[in-house]
Amino acid sequence: MMKTISYHKLVRDRIPEIIEQAGQTCVYSILPEEDYLRMLDEKLNEELEEYQEDKSMEELADLLEVVRAVALARGSSFEQVEEIRRRKAEKRGGFEKRILLETVTEGERMNYFVEGLQGSGKSTLAKLLAEKHPGHKALEEGDYSPVELSWCAWMSEDDYQGILAEFPDLRSEIEAKSHHENGRVVVCYTKVRTDNHSFYRKLAEYEIYNNRTTLDTFKEIVLTRYRNWQEEDLIVECSLFQNIVEDMILFRCMPDDEIIAFYREIKKAVGNREIQIMYLRTAPEDIRNNLEKARKERTDENGNEVWFGMLCDYFDHCPYAVRNGLHGAEGLVRHWEHRQELELRICEEVFPGQYKVLPSKNYDASAV
Secondary structure (H helix, E strand, O other): OOOOOOOOOOOOOOHHHHHHHOOOOOOOOOOOHHHHHHHHHHHHHHHHHHHHHHOOHHHHHHHHHHHHHHHHHOOOOHHHHHHHHHHHHHHHOOOOOOOOOOOOOOOOOOEEEEEEOOOOOHHHHHHHHHHHOOOOEEEOOOOOOOOOOOOOEEEEHHHHHHHHHHOHHHHHHHHHOEEEEOOEEEEOHHHOOOOOHHHHHHHHOOOOOOOOOOHHHHHHHHHHHHHHOOOOOEEEEOOOOHHHHHHHHHHOOOOHHHHHHHHHHHHHHHOOOOEEEEEEEOOHHHHHHHHHHHHHHOOOOOOOOHHHHHHHHHHHOOHHHHHHOOOHHHHHHHHHHHHHHHHHHHHHHHOOOOEEEEEOOOOOHHHO
């Protein structure tokens, strides 16, 4: 008498073939993606339980096979998982030393947001803070950050796979600089080193700033990432004001009160996390001086003001400048004066008691 056994479980790809070679028959179906991901997670738990029961290397290998399948199913690869593991091991170590952590006495938790206009000395202040707080994690623009997406591409899993297919020679470098967040992928593309400039142009299309997304989408991305922010003890620059405020002024032409209202939403999203805004205030006369200094310093080998030309082209053609008849150095100075006033107003009205204003490039380091 023939006996039929029901399984309803995810199995390895060759199991139906092996069953038939054994002279048996089986019925199987192909899972849709959502069910496949769910059953992969169940399989991960199943293989872990089996390893815990007998501690065999075979069961451990089965567990690794499921990990590989999960990575592939979620748009990544086992090699990328291994690269992430390697980087974490370099930074935090492995488990070979058998260290049992018993207690930790915590100091005061604090996240530092270094803000101010271009040329105000934010990078110098961020380095000073990192020296004074060696246990903090200092992030630069373009690094993967839980609260900022400057110089990073924000894309769907499908678009990400398309980028990997379009630039196969850069696949491993792209994967190493990619981070998966709730069905989206953040690619720190400026950290990928290549002479293929079309790669940078292509990935820049996926940045969220400069009106590349609808306002509702832009707000939701920013607020969701602040709500989901888990890391503590960060030192970040240009992460709270510069890119968001520039986007809303220059490309969405939003009035100041609407921008302040959005920062009230950000404040709610931040919640009870401890933050300190370190704002470098630039004196009005120094705004123009800093621009002229950078204009002279940032030239090519022939003395051409390449940086200033690109900056003016960016500014002169933005909706805000066109609407208000602003252009060139004079227009930039007027915009930066307005932006600084607005950012200081946000500090006062939205983040009272959570900010410190320092004079740009002229502060006492002991006061930091």
